[in-house]
Amino acid sequence: MAEFEAIAKQFVEFYYKTFDENRANLAALYRDDSMLTFEATGILGTAAIIEKLQNLPFQQVQHRTDTIDSQPSADNGIMVMVTGALMVEGSDRPMSYTQAFQLKMDGGSWYVFNDIFRLVYPAA
């Protein structure tokens, strides 16, 4: 496995584990120039991103990742695309999602520069 793939995999596992345990701790993965587009809503910066994630209309959620693909990207970053399913409290139907990240290095640690999330509905 190439180094960028190992970093992407480790990032994705940590990201969703943290999301499902305590979303507030995701703050460590963003910076003030981080962008999140969550179901078409655009949000800039750590504080606003964490506020958005904490105010999603569910308290408990479990993510399952089905695929993790990554590539080296511009400016020594890593582009990551995930597909998977999430299960929220009070529902017995998992929902498919896809999420694309661009990771950048900042002072020796990786952070999320770009983040785009979408639920994926059945095609037919």
Add this chain to the structure above:
Amino acid sequence: MAEFEAIAKQFVEFYYKTFDENRANLAALYRDDSMLTFEATGILGTAAIIEKLQNLPFQQVQHRTDTIDSQPSADNGIMVMVTGALMVEGSDRPMSYTQAFQLKMDGGSWYVFNDIFRLVYPAA
């Protein structure tokens, strides 16, 4: 609409129109440093990417885009994530897909630097 959004939308429309009409013409959108990860298979450079796309196990395909999200990305690029459905010849069942691109500027025109494609199967 911000300029990067307009560029992303125009790119996505042109990309799938070209894909569905004559895949070989997609060569104009890639460069020798372009990366494609297609269903986990990694491919580098225009020639290899076009060969891969031309040898997919269907001759006729129609893409439908359901969502197009974009953000400014590192190195003055644009990150784009698409969700949609594709219908291949001989099947009456559309399949969901997601595709993430990073566009870069080269000599006044945009090209695909990163490209990750995945079919998305129903979650449950």
